Amino acid sequence: MIREREQLMQQLMELLRREKKSDIAVLISQYQPADIAEILTELETHYRGTVFQLLSRETAAMVLEELEVLDESVIFNLVESLGAKYLADIINEMASDDAADLLGRLPQETREIILELMQHEEAVDVQELLEYDVQSAGGIMTTEYVAIRKDITAGRAIDVLREIAPEAETVYYVYVVDVKNKLVGVITLRELIVANPHALIESIMHRKVISVTVDMDQEEVARVVSKYNFLAVPVVDKDNSLLGIITVDDVIDVIYEEASEDIYLLGGSTELSDQDQSIMAKALKSRLPWLFITMLEGLIAGTVLRGLERELSAVVALAFFIPLLTGMGGNVGTQSATIAVRGLAVGQIDTGDVFRVAARETLTGITLGLINGLIVAVIAALWQNSFVLGVIVGLAMLGNMTTAALMGTLVPIAFKKWGIDPAVASAPFITASIDITGLLIYSTLASFLIGFLL
Amino acid sequence: MIREREQLMQQLMELLRREKKSDIAVLISQYQPADIAEILTELETHYRGTVFQLLSRETAAMVLEELEVLDESVIFNLVESLGAKYLADIINEMASDDAADLLGRLPQETREIILELMQHEEAVDVQELLEYDVQSAGGIMTTEYVAIRKDITAGRAIDVLREIAPEAETVYYVYVVDVKNKLVGVITLRELIVANPHALIESIMHRKVISVTVDMDQEEVARVVSKYNFLAVPVVDKDNSLLGIITVDDVIDVIYEEASEDIYLLGGSTELSDQDQSIMAKALKSRLPWLFITMLEGLIAGTVLRGLERELSAVVALAFFIPLLTGMGGNVGTQSATIAVRGLAVGQIDTGDVFRVAARETLTGITLGLINGLIVAVIAALWQNSFVLGVIVGLAMLGNMTTAALMGTLVPIAFKKWGIDPAVASAPFITASIDITGLLIYSTLASFLIGFLL
Structure with missing residues (x-):
C-alpha cells in the first residue's frame, strides 16, 4: 500500500514535470476523493493548483470535503493559486455541512469574499449553518436531505429520488413532511423498492420518527445514531420542523474527535500534537x-x-x-x-x-x-x-x-x-x-x- | 425522555400484572429494537420471557442483536425461560455476524445445543464466522451481502435486490463477482436507481473496489470505512474472493470499543467497570x-x-x-x-x-x-x-x-x-x-x- 503510493507519487511528479495534463487527469481519476486529498497534501505546494484544476467539479468538491479534515494549509494554497472565484464555484457543489465546515476555518475576510461569489441559495444555506455551535447538531447537519409529502405513491417517490439523487447527501432515508415542513414520517429506500409502487407513502411510512434537536450536543447525536444503527438522523427545531440531517460518516468523525479529545485531556495535554518538528x-x-x-x-x-x-x-x-x-x-x-x-x-x-x-x-x-x-x-x-x-x-x-x-x-x-x-x-x-x-x-x-x- | 420511559415501564408493569398480552404487543410494537432491548433489561427477570414471546420473529431477532451489546445476562434469562429451540428459531433470522457474536458469548454447551437446533445453512455460516479472531475483519463481518454478476442489467439488478432485501444486511451497496466469486466491481443502489434500466452492470460499475482482507485488525477496518465514508466495506481472502461485508454500524461499535479500551488502559484499569455495586x-x-x-x-x-x-x-x-x-x-x-x-x-x-x-x-x-x-x-x-x-x-x-x-x-x-x-x-x-x-x-x-x- 505504501509502496503503491510512492510509485504513484513518482509517476505523478514525472508527468507534472513534463506537463502532461491529460495523462495526469486519467491517472488521478482512478482514485477515491480521500486518496486524491492525501496525494494533494503530499505534493509540492506549487503543483497543488495544477492537479486540482484537472479534477471534475464533483470530484473537486469531494476532495475539498476530505482536505478539510486533513490539512487546512492545502486549502489556503488552493485559494491563493486558483483564486476565490474558482473555489466558490466548487464550494457550490459541496454538501452544505462540509461547505460550512470549510468556510468556518478560513479567515473571515476570505470567507466573506467566497460567500459573495457563491450562488445565492447555497450561500444562504451555508451562512445559516455557520451560525450554529460547531459542536451541536446544527453545526454538523447538512440541508441536502430528501423530503416528500405523504400523499404520493411509492413509485412516484422513487421518481423524485431519481431526480434529486445527485444533489442529496443520502437518498437511503426519505423523510416525510406536512405542508408546514413538520416531520411526520420516514421511509427507507430499501422499503420503497420492495413496496407496491401504487401504495401511498402515508400507508407504508414509519410514523414514530426518532430525531435530534438542532441544539443537541454532537456527542449525544452520535449516541443516538449508534444506538439505533441509523445511516442518518433528522434534525428538527422545537416545533418539529425538519431543518436538516446528520449522516453516519459525520457521526464517525464526531466519535473519533470526541474520543481523541477525551484521551488527550486525560493524558494532560489539550490538543492533537502533529508530526512535524515545525509545530x-x-x-x-x-x-x-x-x-x-x-x-x-x-x-x-x-x-x-x-x-x-x-x-x-x-x-x-x-x-x-x-x-x-x-x-x-x-x-x-x-x-x-x-x-x-x-x-x-x-x-x-x-x-x-x-x-x-x-x-x-x-x-x-x-x-x-x-x-x-x-x-x-x-x-x-x-x-x-x-x-x-x-x-x-x-x-x-x-x-x-x-x-x-x-x-x-x-x-x-x-x-x-x-x-x-x-x-x-x-x-x-x-x-x-x-x-x-x-x-x-x-x-x-x-x-x-x-x-x-x- | 427519562420521564417517558418511566411512564412506559409503569404502563407495561400494569399490563403484565393484568396479563393483557395483546395490549402489551401493541404497546411494544411502537418502539425501536434498541429501545425494546433496554426495556427488557429493566424488566423483572420473570417478565422478560413473556414480553419477548410477544415480539414478531424479525423484531425479536433485532432485539437480540441489541441485547448482546447491553447485557448478556438477559440472554441467559431468555434461554432459561423460553428454551433453546425458541432462541434457535430467532437466531436463524439474525444477521450472521450478530448471531456469531451472540453465540460466541454463550457457554460452549448452550452454543452447541443452539447450533444443532438452527437451520443447517445458517448454522454453517455462523460456525465459520466463529472461527475468525473476534478482533479481525472476519470476526465482525456478515455473510448477508448482495452480490450479482456483471452481465445483467441495472433493471434486473433492482429486481434481484427486491427479492433479497429482507435478508441482506445492507442493500445500498451491491457487489459484483465473477464465476469464481472474485470481487470485480461495486455499484451503489443510488447509482442503480438513476441508471438506465437497460444498462449492463459491467458498463456502470466501479472497477476499483476498496476492500479489506479477512485477517485485517478491526481498528484498521474502521479507519478504511471512516476514510472513504463508506456504508459498508467488502471482506475478501488472499485470492480476492468475496467472503462478507462489514457495515458501518458495526464499525461504529468498533470505534467506541477501541477508544474505550485505550482510555481505560491509559487510566490504568483494564476493562469497563459497570454501574452496579454487585460487580x-x-x-x-x-x-x-x-x-x-x-x-x-x-x-x-x-x-x-x-x-x-x-x-x-x-x-x-x-x-x-x-x-x-x-x-x-x-x-x-x-x-x-x-x-x-x-x-x-x-x-x-x-x-x-x-x-x-x-x-x-x-x-x-x-x-x-x-x-x-x-x-x-x-x-x-x-x-x-x-x-x-x-x-x-x-x-x-x-x-x-x-x-x-x-x-x-x-x-x-x-x-x-x-x-x-x-x-x-x-x-x-x-x-x-x-x-x-x-x-x-x-x-x-x-x-x-x-x-x-x-
Whole structure:
C-alpha cells in the first residue's frame, strides 16, 4: 500500500514535470476523493493548483470535503493559486455541512469574499449553518436531505429520488413532511423498492420518527445514531420542523474527535500534537499549561512536607514512602476519573447519579485502601523494623485511596454539571490534587504518631 | 425522555400484572429494537420471557442483536425461560455476524445445543464466522451481502435486490463477482436507481473496489470505512474472493470499543467497570493488578531514596521537592505516551517512525525541561535560600523531563512492535517507571553536589 503510493507519487511528479495534463487527469481519476486529498497534501505546494484544476467539479468538491479534515494549509494554497472565484464555484457543489465546515476555518475576510461569489441559495444555506455551535447538531447537519409529502405513491417517490439523487447527501432515508415542513414520517429506500409502487407513502411510512434537536450536543447525536444503527438522523427545531440531517460518516468523525479529545485531556495535554518538528511551538502551547498546574501543586505539596520537617529530620525513613503514597493515590484517582469521564461520555452515568456513583466509588476506594494499606503496612514495618511506621504508612494509604477514589469521581461529575468538559478534570489535575491531600493525611498521621516512633 | 420511559415501564408493569398480552404487543410494537432491548433489561427477570414471546420473529431477532451489546445476562434469562429451540428459531433470522457474536458469548454447551437446533445453512455460516479472531475483519463481518454478476442489467439488478432485501444486511451497496466469486466491481443502489434500466452492470460499475482482507485488525477496518465514508466495506481472502461485508454500524461499535479500551488502559484499569455495586469484584479485578505494579515501583522508588538517606538527614529540604519532581515527570511522560498511543491508534505514527518521533519528543522534553527546570531552580533557591539546592532541583527537572518524554514515546511504540496493545504502556506503568528514573537522577545529582550544600 505504501509502496503503491510512492510509485504513484513518482509517476505523478514525472508527468507534472513534463506537463502532461491529460495523462495526469486519467491517472488521478482512478482514485477515491480521500486518496486524491492525501496525494494533494503530499505534493509540492506549487503543483497543488495544477492537479486540482484537472479534477471534475464533483470530484473537486469531494476532495475539498476530505482536505478539510486533513490539512487546512492545502486549502489556503488552493485559494491563493486558483483564486476565490474558482473555489466558490466548487464550494457550490459541496454538501452544505462540509461547505460550512470549510468556510468556518478560513479567515473571515476570505470567507466573506467566497460567500459573495457563491450562488445565492447555497450561500444562504451555508451562512445559516455557520451560525450554529460547531459542536451541536446544527453545526454538523447538512440541508441536502430528501423530503416528500405523504400523499404520493411509492413509485412516484422513487421518481423524485431519481431526480434529486445527485444533489442529496443520502437518498437511503426519505423523510416525510406536512405542508408546514413538520416531520411526520420516514421511509427507507430499501422499503420503497420492495413496496407496491401504487401504495401511498402515508400507508407504508414509519410514523414514530426518532430525531435530534438542532441544539443537541454532537456527542449525544452520535449516541443516538449508534444506538439505533441509523445511516442518518433528522434534525428538527422545537416545533418539529425538519431543518436538516446528520449522516453516519459525520457521526464517525464526531466519535473519533470526541474520543481523541477525551484521551488527550486525560493524558494532560489539550490538543492533537502533529508530526512535524515545525509545530514544536504548538506542542509546547498544548502541554505547558498543564505542567504549570502540576508545578503549582507540586510546590504546595512541598509546603505540606515542610510542615513535616521536624518529623522528617528525626525519621528520614518517612521520606522513602512519599513516592509510594503519591503514586498509588494518583493511580486510584486516575482510574476513578477515567471511569467517570468515560461513563459520562458514553451516557452510562449522568450528573443525577452523583450519590450512587460516589457511594460506589468510595466503597471501592475503601476496599482498595484496606487491601493495599495492609500490604504496605506490613512491608514498611518489616523493612524499617518499626511497627509504628507501618501503622502510619498503612493508615495513610487507606485515607489516601479513599479520598482519591472519591475525588476522582466527583471532580469530573462536578465539571460536567458546571458545563466544563469532564475530561479536563484529567490525570495531572486529579493526581496533583490527590498528592496534596495524600501528603496532608500522611503529615497529620505522622505528626500525631511520631511520639511512638522516637 | 427519562420521564417517558418511566411512564412506559409503569404502563407495561400494569399490563403484565393484568396479563393483557395483546395490549402489551401493541404497546411494544411502537418502539425501536434498541429501545425494546433496554426495556427488557429493566424488566423483572420473570417478565422478560413473556414480553419477548410477544415480539414478531424479525423484531425479536433485532432485539437480540441489541441485547448482546447491553447485557448478556438477559440472554441467559431468555434461554432459561423460553428454551433453546425458541432462541434457535430467532437466531436463524439474525444477521450472521450478530448471531456469531451472540453465540460466541454463550457457554460452549448452550452454543452447541443452539447450533444443532438452527437451520443447517445458517448454522454453517455462523460456525465459520466463529472461527475468525473476534478482533479481525472476519470476526465482525456478515455473510448477508448482495452480490450479482456483471452481465445483467441495472433493471434486473433492482429486481434481484427486491427479492433479497429482507435478508441482506445492507442493500445500498451491491457487489459484483465473477464465476469464481472474485470481487470485480461495486455499484451503489443510488447509482442503480438513476441508471438506465437497460444498462449492463459491467458498463456502470466501479472497477476499483476498496476492500479489506479477512485477517485485517478491526481498528484498521474502521479507519478504511471512516476514510472513504463508506456504508459498508467488502471482506475478501488472499485470492480476492468475496467472503462478507462489514457495515458501518458495526464499525461504529468498533470505534467506541477501541477508544474505550485505550482510555481505560491509559487510566490504568483494564476493562469497563459497570454501574452496579454487585460487580465490585469485577472492579477490583480490573484495578488491583495496576495498583500492585504501582506498589512495586513505589517500593523501588523508596529503595532509591534510601540511598539518599545520609543526604536527606543532612538536608531535609531535599524531601520537599520529591512530589514536584515525580509529579511533573509523570505528567510529561503521560502526555508523550498519550500522543504516541493515539498516534498509533489513528494511524498517524507507525512503528517505522521510531527515530523521527523519538527525536522530536526528546527535543520537546529538553525544551520543557529547560523552561520548567529554570523556573523551579529559581523557586527552590529562593525558597530554601540555597543556590546549590536550586541547581540540584533544576538539573534533576531537566534530566527527568527529557527521559520522561523519551520513555513515554518509546515504550508504546516498542509495545506495538512486540504485538502488545500500546495503551497497556499506560499512565501507571509509565509514571511509575519515570518516578524511579527521576529519583535516581535526583539522588545522583544530590550526592555529587551535596558537599556544596553543607
